[in-house]
Amino acid sequence: MRLTKEEQKMLNGEYGATVQKCMKVLVKLGEIYGAECMVEVKSVHSPGVSYRVAGDAGLGYVVDASADAKFKIPCTLNTIGIDEDAWKEIGFDEYFASQQIKLSDAYKKMGAIPCNTCTPYLVGSIPMQGEHVAWGESSAIAFVNSVLGARTNREGGPTALAAAVCGRVPKYGLHLDENRKGTCHIDVQVPLNSDKDYAALGYFVGSVVGQGVPVITGVKERPSIDNFKTLGAAAASAGAVALYHVVGFTPEAPTYEAVVNIELETVVFGQDEYDKVCSKFAQKGDIDFVVIGCPHASILEIEAVAKLLANKKIKTGFWICTARQTKSLADRMGYTKKLTDAGVEIICDTCPVLCQTLTQRNYKTIATNSGKMAHYAPGLWHLQPVLLTLEECVKVALEGKWED
Amino acid sequence: MQKTFMLKGRCIVEGKAEGYALVTKDCISFMGTVSPKTGQIIERKHEIEGEYLKDRILVFPQSKGSTGGSYMLYDVVKNGVGPKAIINRAAESVVTIGAIVSDLPMVDQIDINQIKTGDYLKVDATAGTVEVTREE
Numbered sequence: 001m002r003l004t005k006e007e008q009k010m011l012n013g014e015y016g017a018t019v020q021k022c023m024k025v026l027v028k029l030g031e032i033y034g035a036e037c038m039v040e041v042k043s044v045h046s047p048g049v050s051y052r053v054a055g056d057a058g059l060g061y062v063v064d065a066s067a068d069a070k071f072k073i074p075c076t077l078n079t080i081g082i083d084e085d086a087w088k089e090i091g092f093d094e095y096f097a098s099q100q101i102k103l104s105d106a107y108k109k110m111g112a113i114p115c116n117t118c119t120p121y122l123v124g125s126i127p128m129q130g131e132h133v134a135w136g137e138s139s140a141i142a143f144v145n146s147v148l149g150a151r152t153n154r155e156g157g158p159t160a161l162a163a164a165v166c167g168r169v170p171k172y173g174l175h176l177d178e179n180r181k182g183t184c185h186i187d188v189q190v191p192l193n194s195d196k197d198y199a200a201l202g203y204f205v206g207s208v209v210g211q212g213v214p215v216i217t218g219v220k221e222r223p224s225i226d227n228f229k230t231l232g233a234a235a236a237s238a239g240a241v242a243l244y245h246v247v248g249f250t251p252e253a254p255t256y257e258a259v260v261n262i263e264l265e266t267v268v269f270g271q272d273e274y275d276k277v278c279s280k281f282a283q284k285g286d287i288d289f290v291v292i293g294c295p296h297a298s299i300l301e302i303e304a305v306a307k308l309l310a311n312k313k314i315k316t317g318f319w320i321c322t323a324r325q326t327k328s329l330a331d332r333m334g335y336t337k338k339l340t341d342a343g344v345e346i347i348c349d350t351c352p353v354l355c356q357t358l359t360q361r362n363y364k365t366i367a368t369n370s371g372k373m374a375h376y377a378p379g380l381w382h383l384q385p386v387l388l389t390l391e392e393c394v395k396v397a398l399e400g401k402w403e404d
Numbered sequence: 405m406q407k408t409f410m411l412k413g414r415c416i417v418e419g420k421a422e423g424y425a426l427v428t429k430d431c432i433s434f435m436g437t438v439s440p441k442t443g444q445i446i447e448r449k450h451e452i453e454g455e456y457l458k459d460r461i462l463v464f465p466q467s468k469g470s471t472g473g474s475y476m477l478y479d480v481v482k483n484g485v486g487p488k489a490i491i492n493r494a495a496e497s498v499v500t501i502g503a504i505v506s507d508l509p510m511v512d513q514i515d516i517n518q519i520k521t522g523d524y525l526k527v528d529a530t531a532g533t534v535e536v537t538r539e540e
Binding site: 028029050058158160173236239376 | 436470483
């Protein structure tokens with residue numbers, strides 16, 4: 001790899017042991033993936049910030065780094081394993097919380113921006129088209145590459161840390177024009193009317209393309225930010241989708257030809273394919289837990305639930321997971337009170353995918369509008385999932401059951 | 405009857421390891437597919453659900469899903485319940501960085517269809533080779 005003088009100094013240890021270790025990791029990655037040089041990145045979104053994910057191994061890794069390193073560029077933090085302000089009331093385990101706080105403190109010591117959300121793009125970190133960044137969090141990666149047109153590979157925790165410390169990543173993969181072209185054509189032949197529809201499409205896309213770049217046609221109306229959020233999260237759970245194009249709507253794909261330069265295999269997403277995804281997440285009967293906000297809920301999603309639940313009482317557990325900034329807005333708009341009165345808990349900083357299991361609550365089944373949550377819930381939480389629209393999720397919460 | 409043959413791929417992380425293969429055609433997210441405490445496959449309906457990684461050579465196409473998977477691979481290895489080596493068709497960045505920090509021998513660009521669960525593998529990751537021995 002060709003390194004600049006500055007990068008060579010980092011590698012030689014002139015900026016301390018952690019910078020050196022980080023640069024070694026980046027050079028190693030660059031060599032594996034055939035990068036010719038490094039590229040300077042403008043921001044990092046760090047995954048692996050939940051103690052549930054980092055474990056003691058990751059905690060040690062980050063604490064060691066924090067002994068002598070500082071972040072060179074803005075580094076936002078992904079969802080952690082507790083609600084930092086209300087973990088006691090919610091019932092998170094004390095030992096787990098103390099380990100989480102150590103981990104968060106180590107990141108903060110290095111200068112991280114502790115937004116603790118999987119949707120940093122909803123709370124102020126918005127990379128621009130063509131900008132090189134180093135982001136983790138599979139759903140956020142799909143969002144910034146696809147919807148914003150910024151450029152990142154799928155960065156795991158150690159790479160994101162190295163990028164934040166060195167301000168660089170090896171220039172390979174999605175940093176290069178040629179790798180942003182489509183590798184598979186998905187033709188949508190069903191109407192997309194709800195969040196559930198986008199989740200199902202995303203799940204299908206992830207299952208079909210694996211690591212490729214899907215080009216989606218047949219989308220008739222402009223998807224909302226929330227639709228894109230849902231689509232990318234599901235695609236990045238079922239597969240390793242870091243970039244997708246929706247022809248006519250995402251910035252790099254004004255036309256099919258703009259993102260396709262070879263003949264692609266076409267895969268149809270029709271009613272059969274839609275039904276097949278839904279049948280995977282089709283729990284019926286009594287439902288005891290409802291989750292909205294995977295990825296973290298926008299203020300519009302919170303508003304939608306608050307309006308549906310005004311002056312009502314729910315029968316299930318119900319989490320709305322969101323960024324703390326968004327909750328502040330919900331407080332001001334009166335939604336937090338409406339939702340709390342109805343029995344909903346607004347959870348900040350964390351989510352059921354990344355927090356430790358609240359075993360004492362003994363939930364068995366979950367309704368969610370998130371393909372990502374539905375995918376992870378059975379393995380991580382032993383919860384049997386049903387994938388529904390936001391409105392249907394609220395109905396489940398009011399009735400305590402789902403009968404199609 | 406015993407059959408032995410050699411597969412050639414690319415070194416991702418140097419080192420040598422040998423053991424019995426655990427093979428799946430499904431992708432793996434170390435956050436979600438694997439329990440870091442026990443090394444068991446916990447993703448529902450995964451092809452190798454219920455299997456344990458400990459002391460085996462894990463063979464799968466590539467990583468998928470959560471970017472938290474890098475630290476979770478590191479954690480599963482540090483907890484002593486991880487695989488001895490990883491063999492992929494195409495090393496995806498999330499598992500690659502996890503294997504690097506775990507110092508776990510890893511090879512990719514291997515035709516994984518040639519390997520079956522239960523084969524005895526000698527992985528020379530530095531050379532990028534996998535020797536497969538099968539009882540038939």
